[in-house]
Amino acid sequence: MPEAAIIVVLLLVLGAEFVNGFTDAPNAIATVVSTRVLRPYTAILMASVLNVAGALSGTAVAMTIGKGIVKPEAIDMQTIAAAMVGIIFWSTLAWRYGLPTSESHALVAGLAGAGLATSGTSVLLWDGWLKVLIGIGFSTPLGFLGGLLMMRCIYWLFRRAPRHRAGQVFGRLQVLSSAFMAFGHGSNDAQKFMGVFALTFVLGGTFQHFHIPTWIILLCAGTMGVGTACGGWRIMRTMGMGITKLKPVHGFAAETASGLVIMLASTFGIPLSTTHTINTAIMGVGATRRLSAVRWGVGAEIVSAWILTFPVCGLIAWLIAKVLKLFL
Numbered sequence: 320m321p322e323a324a325i326i327v328v329l330l331l332v333l334g335a336e337f338v339n340g341f342t343d344a345p346n347a348i349a350t351v352v353s354t355r356v357l358r359p360y361t362a363i364l365m366a367s368v369l370n371v372a373g374a375l376s377g378t379a380v381a382m383t384i385g386k387g388i389v390k391p392e393a394i395d396m397q398t399i400a401a402a403m404v405g406i407i408f409w410s411t412l413a414w415r416y417g418l419p420t421s422e423s424h425a426l427v428a429g430l431a432g433a434g435l436a437t438s439g440t441s442v443l444l445w446d447g448w449l450k451v452l453i454g455i456g457f458s459t460p461l462g463f464l465g466g467l468l469m470m471r472c473i474y475w476l477f478r479r480a481p482r483h484r485a486g487q488v489f490g491r492l493q494v495l496s497s498a499f500m501a502f503g504h505g506s507n508d509a510q511k512f513m514g515v516f517a518l519t520f521v522l523g524g525t526f527q528h529f530h531i532p533t534w535i536i537l538l539c540a541g542t543m544g545v546g547t548a549c550g551g552w553r554i555m556r557t558m559g560m561g562i563t564k565l566k567p568v569h570g571f572a573a574e575t576a577s578g579l580v581i582m583l584a585s586t587f588g589i590p591l592s593t594t595h596t597i598n599t600a601i602m603g604v605g606a607t608r609r610l611s612a613v614r615w616g617v618g619a620e621i622v623s624a625w626i627l628t629f630p631v632c633g634l635i636a637w638l639i640a641k642v643l644k645l646f647l
Contacts, residue, residue: 325396348497354493373507459595465576
């Protein structure tokens with residue numbers, strides 16, 4: 320495999336990780352910025368550092384993505400390239416309209432679409448897809464119920480506390496919950512592109528077996544942090560202010576609930592959508608006040624983007640892989 324081809328594919332993987340930074344990483348800090356507990360650049364710095372720390376906490380999710388979605392021996396470099404182009408195109412388009420998309424779903428859909436174009440249905444590994452389906456099935460209800468129950472518990476525990484005192488307490492606690500969410504995001508989302516990056520070296524013959532060295536973890540997590548700093552504002556505005564009005568106590572409840580769900584998924588190597596989890600947690604928190612407190616129209620737009628992610632990314636990757644097979 321020519322070195323130039325490997326470099327091009329690796330750059331595409333980093334490009335997709337960069338896009339992941341400004342479309343997905345804002346999940347970790349949107350609420351703490353919208354409640355004005357932290358300034359945007361302080362929140363971004365914190366999220367970048369803790370994303371790296373979370374990425375260093377394990378490689379279970381990276382292994383699922385790198386070895387469990389498509390058969391490594393049945394794909395090639397063009398497959399990876401096609402999948403990354405599909406992710407970059409769709410995620411950038413959604414970001415343009417301020418819609419948070421799931422890079423988890425974009426990634427597995429892109430790999431599947433390009434893999435099907437390369438080797439047919441036999442390329443798919445159903446054990447890995449079972450984990451993906453578990454993540455899809457549980458992220459939305461667990462996020463919503465987690466946010467709702469966490470908020471209910473807080474209301475009960477602080478029912479007799481003066482409102483201004485509770486506000487001060489949760490203003491401090493939200494820094495911790497946001498840090499926890501950022502760490503959880505790194506433990507799950509940052510790992511996904513690490514797995515593809517390492518897989519590229521395996522396909523190119525540089526690595527004899529699939530493994531994730533520390534320098535890949537640092538490079539991918541750092542690239543995502545730079546992406547967050549460069550373009551996360553649109554998504555933060557939609558999540559932090561578009562879904563429901565948030566105060567520090569609401570931000571704390573949503574971040575803590577979603578962080579717990581994400582960390583649980585990371586432990587079992589389940590590639591969970593952090594976008595789905597934190598957005599539905601915010602909806603659950605808002606619903607504890609009253610159903611009308613949630614802007615369901617904005618929620619419907621977000622859900623529409625989620626639903627379209629699988630077919631759009633899969634189809635784009637499939638088409639690009641077919642074109643590449645004709646000319647390469």
